[in-house]
Amino acid sequence: MLPxxxxxxxxxxxxxxxxxxxxxxxxAGDKPRIAVLGVPYDSATSSRSGARFGPxxxxxxxxxxxxxxxxxxxxxxxxLDVFDAGDADVVPVDIRATYASIEMATSxxxxxxYRQLTLGGDHSILLPLLxxxxxxxxxxxxxxxxxxxxxxxxxxxxxxxxxxxxxxxAIEEGLIDVEAYFQIGIRGPTGGPEDYQDALKxxxxxxxxEEYRRLGAKNLLPEIHACVGPRPLYVTFDIDAVDPxxxxxxxxxxxxxxTSYEAIELVRGLKGLNMxxxxxxxxxxxxxxAGITSILAANLGFEFxxxxxxxPGR
Ligand code: MN
Ligand code: MN
Numbered sequence: 001m002l003p004x005x006x007x008x009x010x011x012x013x014x015x016x017x018x019x020x021x022x023x024x025x026x027x028a029g030d031k032p033r034i035a036v037l038g039v040p041y042d043s044a045t046s047s048r049s050g051a052r053f054g055p056x057x058x059x060x061x062x063x064x065x066x067x068x069x070x071x072x073x074x075x076x077x078x079x080l081d082v083f084d085a086g087d088a089d090v091v092p093v094d095i096r097a098t099y100a101s102i103e104m105a106t107s108x109x110x111x112x113x114y115r116q117l118t119l120g121g122d123h124s125i126l127l128p129l130l131x132x133x134x135x136x137x138x139x140x141x142x143x144x145x146x147x148x149x150x151x152x153x154x155x156x157x158x159x160x161x162x163x164x165x166x167x168x169x170a171i172e173e174g175l176i177d178v179e180a181y182f183q184i185g186i187r188g189p190t191g192g193p194e195d196y197q198d199a200l201k202x203x204x205x206x207x208x209x210e211e212y213r214r215l216g217a218k219n220l221l222p223e224i225h226a227c228v229g230p231r232p233l234y235v236t237f238d239i240d241a242v243d244p245x246x247x248x249x250x251x252x253x254x255x256x257x258x259t260s261y262e263a264i265e266l267v268r269g270l271k272g273l274n275m276x277x278x279x280x281x282x283x284x285x286x287x288x289x290a291g292i293t294s295i296l297a298a299n300l301g302f303e304f305x306x307x308x309x310x311x312p313g314r
Contacts, residue, residue: 050284057285120281178203188254
């Protein structure tokens, strides 16, 4: 019998809860293991906060994921052992302490042989996630869905870390392989042309939403596949890549972005790549209407799990 979507304790898609410190391999089975980690941190946002409630909102919406992906023809929860590792410890007033905690939790999970789907949190959390993944896999190809390049140098005086800077910091630290770094969905007004110029100078292949509309998934996806090839790939999905008409619950919305279907289609199109980690960030449920943003985020999580379930040898 299928479980009731409105009853029971809330973990991601009803997966078994395994605390981070128990993700050391004790549950070894023969299926690939995935840990879902929440990071309820939003103190690095530049406008409205609320993404600290993202992991809870997405988990709740995930209770309606029935399990079979009819487009990809795969049942990820049968192919994979998916566990919910709960939330990383965060310190709202201390981003450095929070970064250390996120990196430690992620490193623990990766060392146990799991791959990690992270639920944010604002986008500042990307940096410690990339630090932990690059420690294991080396510099990473990155597909970065966002309305914003997140490559500012300093968003606040003398503060290197905020949700507008993680990609520049990651490039400076050598965590991103800039030969294979895609930004998709970039749009909206900026302070000047430098925002985009800086990202391009750092080596990003920036696909503005306008360019995406010209190319379409049918041209963009082959370009991504040809460029990324077998490199270890990290996918980071800032929900504001999606139009606020479809995903209003976010801190810094920009009009005129991806539709829900376009977002899902692009993620599905990453099938076959060597994705080693992924996240969904900037979901801020206090600004949601009828839960639509959380429902989309939960479904993106389901598509990520489906990609893992279809990887060769997994
Ligand atoms: Mn972002
Ligand atoms: Mn953004």
